[in-house]
Amino acid sequence: MKTLAQLKQGEKAVINQITEQSLERKLIDLGCVPGEKVQLSKTAPLGCPLAITISGFELSLRKDEAAYIIVDSIA
Amino acid sequence: MSKDAHTNVLLIGNPNAGKTTLFNALTGLHQKTGNYAGVTVDKYTGISSYNSKGINHKLSITDLPGTYSLFPKSLDEDVSFNYLMEHGQESVVVVVCDATNLKRNLLLATQVIDLKLKTVIALNFFDEVEKQNIKININALSEMLGLSLVAVNSRNGEGIENLKKAITEAQVSKASFYDINELNKKGFANYTNFLSQPKKESNNKLEVSDKTYRYSAINYLTAKHIISPVDLKLKQLSQNIDKIITHKIFGYVILLIILFLMFQSIFYIAQFPMQWIEDGFMYLKEFLKNNLPSNKISELLINGVISGISGVVIFIPQIALLFLFITILEDSGYMARASFILDKLMKRFGLNGKSVIPLISGTACAVPSIMATRTISNYKERIITIFILPLISCSARLPVYTLLISLMIKNTSKVFLFNLQGVMLMLMYALGFAMTLITAWILKKVIKNKENSFFIMELPTYRLPHVRNIFLTVINKVKIFVFDAGKIIVSISIILWILSNYGGREFNKVKEQRALFEKQQPLNDSVSNHFNNLELETSYIGTLGHVIEPVIKPLGFDWKIGIAIITSFAAREVFVGTMATIYESRDSENVMSIKEKLMLEQTQDGKPMYTFKLCLSLLLFYVFALQCMSTIATTKRETKSTFITIMQFVYMFALAYLSSFIAFNI
Numbered sequence: 001m002k003t004l005a006q007l008k009q010g011e012k013a014v015i016n017q018i019t020e021q022s023l024e025r026k027l028i029d030l031g032c033v034p035g036e037k038v039q040l041s042k043t044a045p046l047g048c049p050l051a052i053t054i055s056g057f058e059l060s061l062r063k064d065e066a067a068y069i070i071v072d073s074i075a
Numbered sequence: 076m077s078k079d080a081h082t083n084v085l086l087i088g089n090p091n092a093g094k095t096t097l098f099n100a101l102t103g104l105h106q107k108t109g110n111y112a113g114v115t116v117d118k119y120t121g122i123s124s125y126n127s128k129g130i131n132h133k134l135s136i137t138d139l140p141g142t143y144s145l146f147p148k149s150l151d152e153d154v155s156f157n158y159l160m161e162h163g164q165e166s167v168v169v170v171v172c173d174a175t176n177l178k179r180n181l182l183l184a185t186q187v188i189d190l191k192l193k194t195v196i197a198l199n200f201f202d203e204v205e206k207q208n209i210k211i212n213i214n215a216l217s218e219m220l221g222l223s224l225v226a227v228n229s230r231n232g233e234g235i236e237n238l239k240k241a242i243t244e245a246q247v248s249k250a251s252f253y254d255i256n257e258l259n260k261k262g263f264a265n266y267t268n269f270l271s272q273p274k275k276e277s278n279n280k281l282e283v284s285d286k287t288y289r290y291s292a293i294n295y296l297t298a299k300h301i302i303s304p305v306d307l308k309l310k311q312l313s314q315n316i317d318k319i320i321t322h323k324i325f326g327y328v329i330l331l332i333i334l335f336l337m338f339q340s341i342f343y344i345a346q347f348p349m350q351w352i353e354d355g356f357m358y359l360k361e362f363l364k365n366n367l368p369s370n371k372i373s374e375l376l377i378n379g380v381i382s383g384i385s386g387v388v389i390f391i392p393q394i395a396l397l398f399l400f401i402t403i404l405e406d407s408g409y410m411a412r413a414s415f416i417l418d419k420l421m422k423r424f425g426l427n428g429k430s431v432i433p434l435i436s437g438t439a440c441a442v443p444s445i446m447a448t449r450t451i452s453n454y455k456e457r458i459i460t461i462f463i464l465p466l467i468s469c470s471a472r473l474p475v476y477t478l479l480i481s482l483m484i485k486n487t488s489k490v491f492l493f494n495l496q497g498v499m500l501m502l503m504y505a506l507g508f509a510m511t512l513i514t515a516w517i518l519k520k521v522i523k524n525k526e527n528s529f530f531i532m533e534l535p536t537y538r539l540p541h542v543r544n545i546f547l548t549v550i551n552k553v554k555i556f557v558f559d560a561g562k563i564i565v566s567i568s569i570i571l572w573i574l575s576n577y578g579g580r581e582f583n584k585v586k587e588q589r590a591l592f593e594k595q596q597p598l599n600d601s602v603s604n605h606f607n608n609l610e611l612e613t614s615y616i617g618t619l620g621h622v623i624e625p626v627i628k629p630l631g632f633d634w635k636i637g638i639a640i641i642t643s644f645a646a647r648e649v650f651v652g653t654m655a656t657i658y659e660s661r662d663s664e665n666v667m668s669i670k671e672k673l674m675l676e677q678t679q680d681g682k683p684m685y686t687f688k689l690c691l692s693l694l695l696f697y698v699f700a701l702q703c704m705s706t707i708a709t710t711k712r713e714t715k716s717t718f719i720t721i722m723q724f725v726y727m728f729a730l731a732y733l734s735s736f737i738a739f740n741i
Contacts, residue, residue: 029143031179045323046419058534
């Protein structure tokens, strides 16, 4: 099982599930829903937070938040 | 013959959808701010007009705070939601969407459609849609959504007339996007009914399923009617800029340079117009003095009212520059990057990356910055941010710093290439900021809270700030300052003038004596000065100053400074005006700037009063003390806690007293 926090810079994946409920409610407002493609676009200088690209915009979130987002790799 | 029609319009939309730019494009300078009932969020309203077929439409437009959906998750979103539910029926709702990012923006749009309100969708940033080669079939989407979609570019005003036309013709959409069966099963008659239910834990699941349902509908629509080149590709330019701006070394260097330039220019560039304003007012006073009959009323006008007004006007250059910088940094998308690269550091001090924006705009004013903390959803992080914000040196302290620093250091002094006064000013800001972090760190250890902390934030595409939009924002902010702060400052100046020109029995005795002397021979300068000082000391305000003198004496302050400190509670900048009024009200013969007067001021034993030590002590007092009624009131309203409000005041006062005491006595 892979989470968003484990992606490498530039790696793409598909969101499978968000396992924390309050986080899920927040992210869904921003279009972060299961089935969406994401890409890890950058990491802040101190290793956290991360920035992901999703349906045409960029979203930043902390590493521990990203760890709640389970993703499927795409080839 | 022309008829009149009136329409209320609500602008609602995601943060970064260009809502405020659109609001500016619609209303120009016809804007007002007020408050929403019961909350302190600034409510921006404005007027726009549209003529068609002999009907003159007047549009009253309200700009609601940015929101991602109708399930509010922050205090800002609460405000938008409540206002929409309350006033939606009698208004036309314009959902402002970032057209380059429609999928997400349509979530809110479909929710508003389901409320069965008259709705129009504005597709903002349409110029970028064309540039990015995105094809949107507006007609087809319009038909599917059952309402008008209008392409606009709020930055240059394209499409604004079409939008106004659509507003005047707005209809309730017949489309619906919620799962009717699902809601009926749970006992909700319709969507409005569902949203207006008190929020319960059990509704969370419903919220998620509602949105999932919407996204599948939106995906169907966008797949059919929008052709976007590549889904995961962002604007290359933005990505390239970010490589530098969020770089592990350059990122912080750039941030420091920006802040440094900001402060240097506020101090250096602003001093020229400030000098012109000061000279202008001195000239005006001189002119009035020579041309008005000399009586109490002209004295009140010249030394009370005009001194008060000049104390407000002189502020405009600095405030305008500060808001100019902040607006550019926000509009360009830089502020979000500053939050991004600082979140981890901020977290160490119990803060959030989102605290960066309030902290930077705190250099303008603590009041709107405290309100801006509403985007921080974690209670502990928000409370810490609010608590420490007034320690950031705000623009109201600038005139006080400016005056005191100019008394301490000669204008020509330099360190390398930098003006020493400017460096001293930066030091004061740095000191405030250092204390801000230390305090935050202490609070982090003290406050216990287990709630999750989030840092979920959009990094908007870099956009070149639009000159007209920035100009309008700065003008409107300055206008608010001039009228809000101005009212207080001018009235205090008048009260001060009265208090310093009248007094009890002692005061009248001095007056009689002076008259007696004057009968015998014209008074020379030194005798006249002697009487001036005696009159001020025995006036009502002098008495008040003497009452508090024992408390502030250890800091080196006399009763005159005491008066200025008391009146500073209305707003810190009043300090300068008060000093001007105190020294001026007794001295109607000479027109001199307040700085020159303070330099001549002596202690009882004939030494200069405003020494380096005293100025430093006073400076430190103003860096730390929470002398601002508006901030205290805002903290109370935003935290809803008397305890926090009192603690904040006591803590900052103790800091101020202690540091001034040390500075003066070492």
